[in-house]
Each structure stands twice: as structure tokens, then as C-alpha cells.
Amino acid sequence: MKSKIIICLLFLSSISFVSCSSDDSSNSSTSQFEDKWWYSPDNSTLDLKFNADGTYLSVFVFSGQTLNSNGQWEWVDEAAKTFHVFNLQGNATNEFYGKATTLTAHNLGVKMSLDGGATYSAEVPYVDTNN
Numbered sequence: 580m581k582s583k584i585i586i587c588l589l590f591l592s593s594i595s596f597v598s599c600s601s602d603d604s605s606n607s608s609t610s611q612f613e614d615k616w617w618y619s620p621d622n623s624t625l626d627l628k629f630n631a632d633g634t635y636l637s638v639f640v641f642s643g644q645t646l647n648s649n650g651q652w653e654w655v656d657e658a659a660k661t662f663h664v665f666n667l668q669g670n671a672t673n674e675f676y677g678k679a680t681t682l683t684a685h686n687l688g689v690k691m692s693l694d695g696g697a698t699y700s701a702e703v704p705y706v707d708t709n710n
């Protein structure tokens with residue numbers, strides 16, 4: 580009788596663990612977007628950071644000079660992974676719209692729009708490490 584109870588308890592706890600891991604994997608992948616630096620793998624574009632507090636940072640190194648930019652960002656449509664960066668300082672534009680077309684734990688693909696999201700650029704790849 581004790582062995583049946585132990586087997587039932589093990590079965591129930593394995594269901595609980597499966598449920599927990601299912602809940603974790605069902606979290607919006609947009610949570611992987613925030614609070615980390617996204618680097619251009621070939622150093623051809625900006626390095627980006629979208630902080631959970633709504634602040635935005637970018638760094639661009641060109642001809643030995645480092646150009647920093649900062650501002651604010653917000654989701655336009657989190658489910659569609661579209662966002663708005665605004666109040667930019669130290670950048671050629673004061674705002675842009677973006678769309679995360681690829682988003683995994685270590686890869687980000689972004690399309691940019693300078694016309695309020697009417698048209699977007701080709702996808703620009705990013706990784707979360709500089710390696």
C-alpha cells in the first residue's frame with residue numbers, strides 16, 4: 580500500500596514539475612528583449628539596450644570614436660513585438676519605430692522605421708554577446 584502512495588506522489592510531483600516548466604516556456608519571449616545589451620555581430624550597426632524601466636541606450640563605434648545615444652522606449656504592440664524609441668539624445672533622429680522580427684534568448688532581428696511604422700528596413704541581426 581505504501582508503495583502505491585509513493586508512486587502516486589511521485590506521479591503528482593512530476594505533473595507539477597511539467598506544469599511549472601510549461602508555464603515558464605509560455606512566458607512572452609519579449610521578456611528576453613529587455614535588460615541586456617544586443618550587439619551587432621559584425622560591428623556594423625548600433626549596440627542596443629532596452630531597459631525594463633523604459634530607458635533606451637545605444638553605442639556606435641566609428642573610426643575609433645564612440646557615439647552614445649539614450650532616450651526612452653515603449654511597446655506599441657508587445658504581442659506583435661513593435662516598439663517606439665523616442666526622446667533620443669545624441670542620435671541623428673529623435674525617434675524611430677522598430678519591430679523585433681527574430682527574438683530568442685541570444686538572437687534579435689530588428690527592422691527599423693523612420694516614418695511611424697509605415698515602412699520598415701531590412702532585418703538587422705543582433706546577438707546578446709560580443710563574441
